[in-house]
Amino acid sequence: MSADVTLSGQGYGKLYMGTGAEALGDTANHHEFTLNGERHSFTIPVSALDAELDCAGWSIRREQWYDHTVVFQSNNIPADAFERCHIAVTLTGGSGKASVESRAVLTRKDGADFAQITWSSPNYTYMLVNGEKYSPVNTEGNSSFEIPVTLDAEMNVVACTVAMSAPKEIEYTLRFDSKTIQKEGYSY
DSSP, X not given: OEEEEEOXXXXXXXXXXXXXXXXXXXXXXXXXXXXXXXXXXXXXXXXXXXXXXXXEEEETTTTEEEEEEEEOOGGGSOGGGGTTEEEEEEEEETTSOOOBOSEEEEXXXXXXXXXXXXXXXXXXXXXXXXXXXXXXXXXXXXXXXXXXXXXXXXXXXXXEEOSSSSOEEEEEEEEEEEEXXXXXXXXX
């Protein structure tokens, strides 16, 4: 992912995603400004959402790096930024026989992230996420659910399967990796 950042003025001539000390030895990854009216703008890579990231700014006047910490909050991203995006998801827990498709569709609704995940079986009848019950969004094929997700964190969920002699709730852990977000038509 990348972000377009416009500063409040023209004090920094370049940014580096890391510390100032790291920037000294990595000139290939300095991000130069473009002028946006009276202010400097930068396009910088974002390795994760909702996490503290080191970002150093090169002071034009003092000719030295200044270290900062930035957080790109997922709840501030406009809904259309996630239209038809995909994200990598990993599943752990259960007996190890079930799986989910490693690529989920990511959307944003009412300031929250949602992903549509598809199980390796048509036998899942509901999921519990943060105590809320979610029904499948499809009637044919493998069970698919649209659930709220937290990016870059382990999420404990429960899924009910009827593949056994009686319905059984099974605990799983899902992880959605924001570094893998791709617009539709691209692969990772």
